[in-house]
Amino acid sequence: MTAHDHRKVIAIDGPAAAGKTTVARLLAEATGALLFDTGSLYRAVTLAAQRRGISPDDGDALGSLAGKLDIQLARPSVNDGRLIDVLVDGEDVTWAIRAPEVDAAVSQVSAHPQVRAALLDVQRRIADGVPVVMVGRDIGTVVTPDAGLKVYLDASAEERARRRWAELTARGEDVDYGAVLADLLRRDAYDAGREVAPLRAADDAVHVPTDGKTVEEIVNEVRTLADAVWAASEAH
Numbered sequence: 001m002t003a004h005d006h007r008k009v010i011a012i013d014g015p016a017a018a019g020k021t022t023v024a025r026l027l028a029e030a031t032g033a034l035l036f037d038t039g040s041l042y043r044a045v046t047l048a049a050q051r052r053g054i055s056p057d058d059g060d061a062l063g064s065l066a067g068k069l070d071i072q073l074a075r076p077s078v079n080d081g082r083l084i085d086v087l088v089d090g091e092d093v094t095w096a097i098r099a100p101e102v103d104a105a106v107s108q109v110s111a112h113p114q115v116r117a118a119l120l121d122v123q124r125r126i127a128d129g130v131p132v133v134m135v136g137r138d139i140g141t142v143v144t145p146d147a148g149l150k151v152y153l154d155a156s157a158e159e160r161a162r163r164r165w166a167e168l169t170a171r172g173e174d175v176d177y178g179a180v181l182a183d184l185l186r187r188d189a190y191d192a193g194r195e196v197a198p199l200r201a202a203d204d205a206v207h208v209p210t211d212g213k214t215v216e217e218i219v220n221e222v223r224t225l226a227d228a229v230w231a232a233s234e235a236h
Helices: 020-031 040-051 059-068 100-110 113-126 139-144 157-172 175-192 215-235
Strands: 011-013 035-038 071-074 085-088 130-137 149-154 206-209
Touching: 011 020, 011 139, 011 215, 020 035, 020 130, 020 215, 035 113, 040 071, 040 085, 040 100, 040 113, 040 175, 059 113, 100 113, 100 175, 113 139, 113 175, 139 149, 149 215, 157 175, 206 215
Parallel strands: 011 130, 011 149, 035 130, 149 206
Antiparallel strands: 071 085
8 A cells, every 4th residue: 555644634524514524625725735624525426426326225236336537626616604525526516416306415434444445545646745634533533543632522413413404594495404403313323324434532532522513713722732743643
């Protein structure tokens, strides 16, 4: 396996709607680091599979598809609330991959080892040798276990459901809070129970609970940790 230098990687893991992507975006903006939301890759594969009629149970077909798609992440080009641009084969799918039907299937799709293998080295190469904030569910445990800093963001299921419900309704979608909460609990159980790269905090991760905290407070907390790690990496 190719050796990579991940000392400048800030790995942010945690369950759905814990605030990972928002915190990571602000942290990346404040530090000049690259923002890399790895979940967008799995969502892109899920959307592409749904459009092609590929079952979320078909690991071989999904893995093959993941290896063929041209998925690009870039800084936002449209001022519509997006955190990053997500392009699949040149098409802007930034909001399409956030649709409820993608939400409902992405955990199942991402659980297949064929899919994870197809996307793993892409993630490691992007994070090689540069300050980068990576967001996902297995960054500190699988993707970059040698990351300079590993953070596990968490919040109660009720708080996370409230955030996701507010996000969806702000985009004009008619969704029920109870349904959002039930979906999050289902995803939590699925992500934590899957055989390949289950959701869990790395043994050396810093736990950051986000209930009752403002985004600014969380970002400042993580940035203090990140600054110390980057200063240490420069010293060596």
